[in-house]
Each structure stands twice: as C-alpha cells, then as structure tokens.
C-alpha cells in the first residue's frame with residue numbers, strides 16, 4: 001500500500017490529502033532515468049579512457065611482446081649483417097683477388113633499393129617505423145646473400161679453370177732423376193757440338209741411356225709426333241693450351257700418337273739420338289705464345305730445393321750442348 005500524504009491548508013485550517021497525478025509521476029520517473037543513463041554513459045566514457053577492458057589488456061600485452069620480438073630480431077640481424085660483411089670482405093680482398101677477378105663494389109652489393117617506396121603498406125601505424133626498418137634490413141640482407149652466393153659460383157668456376165691451367169703448365173722434369181745420367185746443358189749460349197760455334201741453345205738437354213722413359217710435363221694434346229722438323233729427329237710436341245707447348249726431341253721411339261690426349265706424367269716416348277744429336281739425350285723445349293722460354297723456371301713443383309739448385313748450377317754452365 002502506498003503512503004498517503006497530507007498537507008495543512010491554512011485557509012480551512014484542516015489537513016488535506018495530497019492528490020497525486022499519474023502524468024506527473026511518470027515525468028519524474030523519466031527524468032530520473034534520463035539523468036541516470038547520462039551519468040552511466042559519462043562513467044563508461046571516462047572509465048573506457050583510463051581503465052582497460054580485459055581484451056584491451058590482452059591486446060596491449062601482445063603488442064608490447066611483438067615490439068620486444070621485433071627488437072630481438074633487429075639485434076639478431078645486427079649479428080647476421082656483421083657475419084655477412086666479413087664474408088663479403090674476404091670475398092673481395094682474398095678470393096676474388098686470388099682468382100684475378102674484380103672486387104664487387106659496395107653499391108652493387110646493395111643495389112636495387114632506391115626509387116619505389118615498397119614499404120608503403122606498412123606506413124600509418126604506431127609501429128610503422130620499427131616494422132618498416134626491420135623489413136628493409138631483411139630485404140637488404142637477402143639481396144646481399146644472393147650477390148655473395150653468385151660471387152662464390154663465379155669463384156668456383158675460376159678455381160676450376162685455375163686447376164686446369166695448373167695441370168696444363170709444363171711443370172715437371174720430362175725425365176725422372178733416377179734415370180738421368182746428368183743434366184747436360186741448359187738454356188742459353190752454348191757451343192754447338194758439331195760446328196763448335198757459340199750459339200743460343202733454346203732448350204735443356206737431359207743425358208740418359210737410350211730407351212729411358214720420357215714423361216709428358218703437363219696435360220695436353222699431342223700436336224705432332226714425327227721427324228719432319230729438321231734437326232729434332234723423332235720428336236713430340238704437346239699443346240697444353242693457355243699458350244703453352246712443350247717439345248721433346250731426338251726420341252728413339254714414341255709411346256703416343258698424334259691428337260692423343262695426355263696427362264702430366266704419362267709415358268710418351270723413349271730417349272734416343274735421332275736427328276742432329278751427338279749422343280743419346282732428351283732435348284726439351286717449352287714455348288709460351290710461340291716464343292721459346294727457359295724450361296728451368298717450371299720445375300718448382302717437382303724438384304726439391306737441393307735438386308733445383310744443382311740443376312740450376314749445371315744448366316747455367318756454358319758448356320757444349322748435345323743439341
């Protein structure tokens with residue numbers, strides 16, 4: 001039961017009942033509700049600004065974790081960049097120099113990063129700078145790795161070429177030391193055994209008994225194996241490529257044929273005294289680009305320092321050659 005309210009009427013000197021009007025009451029209720037909801041809205045608005053909801057808290061945590069991870073990634077990239085920079089430096093200053101290739105300039109290693117803004121889609125966020133910077137560094141790292149890998153491919157090819165070149169150079173003595181009677185005569189002015197006139201001897205003479213094996217001094221193809229070159233008698237010419245040719249003269253017998261491919265150390269013939277020769281010996285010549293050069297400069301790989309010195313001594317002695 002609702003309370004009945006009275007008021008004192010001073011005119012009639014009596015208490016009178018307060019009559020309530022339904023319309024007025026409703027208006028009051030509505031006013032209250034309006035004020036309450038306004039207050040609630042204001043509260044939610046203010047609270048929303050300063051107090052996070054559980055989801056917001058979770059998102060914020062995730063975001064700060066991501067920032068942390070990005071920073072960790074950046075630190076790791078520092079290390080990767082430092083290692084790569086070191087490899088690039090060695091590549092330019094050692095490997096490429098060794099194989100006579102030009103170093104790759106810095107601009108070329110980093111090329112392709114100007115012009116178009118490829119990171120536009122990353123712009124406009126609070127962390128844009130961090131994300132853009134990280135992507136950029138990673139892209140550069142990737143590009144540098146590709147350039148470095150290509151450089152190593154190139155070096156591999158050059159190394160194989162160099163290996164072929166080293167195998168081709170006429171670098172060993174064509175008669176083994178055990179079979180050698182003596183190194184009779186070297187490259188330089190010598191007295192001709194037939195005319196006794198002083199003339200230039202363009203090869204080295206190795207004295208050895210008839211039938212002593214002769215070995216190819218480098219990889220190559222037999223260019224000639226005949227006696228159609230005056231003075232040399234039965235002789236062999238091996239084309240080693242890269243401008244090198246070696247010649248073996250006064251042979252007793254051949255062990256190869258024309259156009260045959262030979263390897264360094266292959267038995268190609270036997271010592272004799274055919275052609276313009278005074279006694280059984282091997283006359284050996286080395287050509288580079290058509291010019292005859294001193295073969296003694298090529299034995300560095302196959303002789304000991306002592307052997308080389310004694311060979312040098314007898315080879316420089318101006319004596320009579322065997323031709």
Ligand SMILES: [Zn+2]
Nearest residue numbers: 205283322323
């Ligand atoms: Zn000679």
